[in-house]
Ligand SMILES: O=C(O)CCC(=O)C(=O)O
């Protein structure tokens with residue numbers, strides 16, 4: 001059965017006012033899962049979603065619903081919040097660097113707030129990244145922790161952040177509850193409420209909104225903006241509009257071939273598609289969902305947290321500034337990241353979600369921190385060789 005089952009409809013697949021995604025590069029065959037069908041408890045769609053979570057850990061979620069939304073989950077309103085946040089993040093990134101750096105809290109041991117351009121590393125050699133971040137803490141916005149200082153352009157938008165957190169978290173819980181039902185959780189883990197009970201919105205956690213900006217790169221330099229990584233948490237909701245996100249496909253999943261061979265892709269783009277690296281084609285009306293390391297650990301490798309990175313956007317898209325909006329849903333701070341399934345693999349050490357996130361996030365902020373910032377990628381490499389637990 002082909003992994004990819006989506007049909008391309010060019011008119012629907014373009015974002016207005018942005019160059020279109022080129023047809024001459026291979027793309028990742030992410031399944032398109034319909035939120036509407038999941039909300040209708042469509043078993044076939046649940047099966048596809050489960051399969052995507054085990055095979056690749058990445059899928060598109062079509063948020064365009066026609067009225068089946070419930071109080072917590074509303075695809076159309078989440079899309080509206082995301083549109084609004086793209087505008088808000090531009091106003092933040094447009095501030096002077098001198099102002100933005102006032103909100104870099106790294107020296108206080110926090111990964112919330114601003115990370116300047118080149119202030120993170122993308123590999124073991126210490127190569128600098130090519131993007132800026134601004135991380136907003138869920139606990140701060142929901143008043144579960146002290147309020148961090150924030151620039152004036154952002155403070156009027158706290159209620160938008162709150163709405164976006166609620167709506168994204170609800171999507172993450174929909175996915176988590178589907179996975180919780182299908183995993184062979186131990187009796188104890190199930191009696192304790194399954195995976196959902198580890199992600200209560202009102203408990204302290206490292207959940208965060210992230211704004212990302214990457215400027216166009218020089219044509220002959222075009223390289224990696226955000227180094228290869230797996231996400232640390234449980235479920236990630238991602239909105240991007242320009243290409244540049246790449247996943248490293250396991251050998252069992254071939255990329256979708258380019259739909260046109262002329263003009264040929266640039267040498268840099270061809271090089272960026274070596275070793276299984278493949279572009280993800282952003283789709284309007286959809287978010288991209290991917291799973292993080294916490295779910296790999298809870299499921300003892302049944303679920304997949306795939307390696308990904310961000311490179312310069314391909315084709316004409318490379319001349320435009322790239323923005324993306326992310327929501328990271330993570331287990332509550334005190335939860336120990338260990339197998340919750342019967343007969344699961346033992347972890348080498350007991351690490352709580354809070355320790356894990358701090359170690360991984362801050363590791364990428366310092367030279368020589370690469371090793372400490374690593375996640376479950378090694379298991380990923382073993383699995384891409386065909387190993388399945
Ligand atoms: O910008 C993107 O498309 C992906 C960003 C990402 O992977 C991350 O922030 O963890």
Ligand SMILES: [Fe+2]
Nearest residue numbers: 229230231308
């Ligand atoms: Fe990521």
